[in-house]
Amino acid sequence: MCLKSLKITNWIVFYFGLVGLFWQVECVDNKYDNYTLIKLYPNGIQQIEALKYLEVPEHEVEILKKSRSFNDSTDILVSPNDIPFVKQFIKDESLIYELKRNYGRMFESVERTPKRRILRGFSIYEYHSFSAIQEYIDNLAKRQSDLVKLQNLGTSYQGRRMKLVKISSDHSAQNPIIFVDAGIHAREWVAPAMALYLIHRLVNDPDARKELDGVDWYILPVVNPDGYEYTRTSRANRLWRKTRSKNSQFECFGVDGNRNYGFKWAVSGVSTNPCDKETYAGPKPFSEVETQMVRNIMMENSKRMKLYVSLHSYGQYLVYPWGYTGDFLPKEWKRLDTMARIVSDAVQKAGGQPFKVLSAGKWYAAAGGSDDFAFGAVGVPYSYTMELTNGFEFIYPERLLRVVLPQYYEGFRAFATQIKKEFCSKYIGHRCKNNSPEESETNS
Ligand SMILES: *[C@@H]1O[C@H](CO)[C@@H](O)[C@H](O)[C@H]1NC(C)=O
Ligand SMILES: *[C@@H]1O[C@H](CO)[C@@H](O)[C@H](O)[C@H]1NC(C)=O
Numbered sequence: 001m002c003l004k005s006l007k008i009t010n011w012i013v014f015y016f017g018l019v020g021l022f023w024q025v026e027c028v029d030n031k032y033d034n035y036t037l038i039k040l041y042p043n044g045i046q047q048i049e050a051l052k053y054l055e056v057p058e059h060e061v062e063i064l065k066k067s068r069s070f071n072d073s074t075d076i077l078v079s080p081n082d083i084p085f086v087k088q089f090i091k092d093e094s095l096i097y098e099l100k101r102n103y104g105r106m107f108e109s110v111e112r113t114p115k116r117r118i119l120r121g122f123s124i125y126e127y128h129s130f131s132a133i134q135e136y137i138d139n140l141a142k143r144q145s146d147l148v149k150l151q152n153l154g155t156s157y158q159g160r161r162m163k164l165v166k167i168s169s170d171h172s173a174q175n176p177i178i179f180v181d182a183g184i185h186a187r188e189w190v191a192p193a194m195a196l197y198l199i200h201r202l203v204n205d206p207d208a209r210k211e212l213d214g215v216d217w218y219i220l221p222v223v224n225p226d227g228y229e230y231t232r233t234s235r236a237n238r239l240w241r242k243t244r245s246k247n248s249q250f251e252c253f254g255v256d257g258n259r260n261y262g263f264k265w266a267v268s269g270v271s272t273n274p275c276d277k278e279t280y281a282g283p284k285p286f287s288e289v290e291t292q293m294v295r296n297i298m299m300e301n302s303k304r305m306k307l308y309v310s311l312h313s314y315g316q317y318l319v320y321p322w323g324y325t326g327d328f329l330p331k332e333w334k335r336l337d338t339m340a341r342i343v344s345d346a347v348q349k350a351g352g353q354p355f356k357v358l359s360a361g362k363w364y365a366a367a368g369g370s371d372d373f374a375f376g377a378v379g380v381p382y383s384y385t386m387e388l389t390n391g392f393e394f395i396y397p398e399r400l401l402r403v404v405l406p407q408y409y410e411g412f413r414a415f416a417t418q419i420k421k422e423f424c425s426k427y428i429g430h431r432c433k434n435n436s437p438e439e440s441e442t443n444s
């Protein structure tokens with residue numbers, strides 16, 4: 001069944017001298033039904049190079065994920081028409097591959113059933129609409145006004161009101177800040193779900209007082225709400241990635257928010273074609289109101305911000321700068337790497353898969369990412385992109401959220417512990433004392 005996203009094509013028909021105009025309503029909701037997901041495993045530099053050839057726009061090959069190491073797949077979605085071309089390509093390059101046919105038919109399993117939801121109330125282990133997420137946050141801020149403060153950031157391109165969630169046990173203490181954002185890429189639903197879960201745990205879990213003591217959490221759970229809502233309108237739009245801003249010169253929408261940040265903008269790994277569905281960097285740095293908001297949060301809090309984590313999916317990676325180049329690393333790379341491995345160990349200890357830890361640009365360079373901007377332009381000492389989950393591409397099943405979200409939470413606890421150890425002059429037990437001198441004097 002197809003109720004939404006009707007593609008309306010008008011045809012002018014000349015018929016015995018009469019001109020008839022009629023609409024052909026074509027249902028495109030199942031656009032991806034007969035597409036094939038192909039996972040290509042490069043095992044050498046030559047094959048890595050060859051994979052770039054798939055990016056030519058003439059082919060309707062959608063690249064879902066690029067390989068970041070040998071034996072790590074580049075995942076592509078191929079229309080029935082392009083299967084012969086891709087088959088030949090695989091043969092010519094002797095690539096190892098796996099495939100899943102009828103890929104779009106999997107999308108159904110995560111479709112929303114809003115009525116059932118309303119009856120059951122809000123569950124943290126489900127994918128929600130942007131308005132439901134906002135409502136949850138508003139209620140939380142009302143109920144726990146001592147702990148949770150909301151900062152209005154303005155509106156998205158299409159007018160959705162965006163709010164930064166600030167969680168602190170003492171908002172006046174000038175604690176080090178951990179800033180987490182999610183959902184710059186519309187289709188990566190598990191990322192906003194994780195951000196919301198993090199908010200939920202920090203506010204509702206009595207044990208989380210430890211994570212809150214001496215450090216402030218700033219969380220923006222959906223950076224790109226227009227894109228996010230667009231992916232919810234139909235299965236045909238489920239894999240949208242970019243924002244939804246309109247390009248005036250071209251009949252195309254959207255910018256890749258994670259290529260739009262103003263640090264080494266567009267020097268590598270971007271498309272300059274506004275109609276590119278994946279990596280269009282935008283007409284200029286920070287052309288998007290949504291990336292401007294994240295920039296402003298970073299700039300306004302630059303002195304106190306010690307950790308930035310941008311949540312994405314998928315691949316189970318925890319990567320650090322530089323993203324714009326693989327030729328060299330920042331001189332502080334060792335501590336970035338060490339912290340990431342501690343976090344990965346914590347997730348593994350909680351039963352999760354360990355992260356693959358490396359620099360973002362090591363395998364393929366891509367400029368204009370938020371992690372590079374935080375680290376290189378703002379001076380945030382620890383900056384990461386976290387690619388959540390592996391195994392279901394962007395269609396991570398809702399039923400598994402209650403398994404993985406708590407595992408990732410342990411990673412965030414490890415982050416907080418490390419940040420406090422490093423940025424509190426007095427770190428006693430779990431308590432960070434350097435930010436309220438009066439208190440530490442009387443207590444010590
Ligand atoms: C998928 O393939 C089936 C069988 O060939 C065909 O009937 C159907 O129309 C196709 N669906 C789409 C969306 O192209
Ligand atoms: C890739 O995987 C295969 C089989 O699992 C293994 O034999 C090979 O050593 C791996 N190559 C690298 C570079 O890790």
Ligand SMILES: [Zn+2]
Binds near residue numbers: 185188258312313
């Ligand atoms: Zn992403």
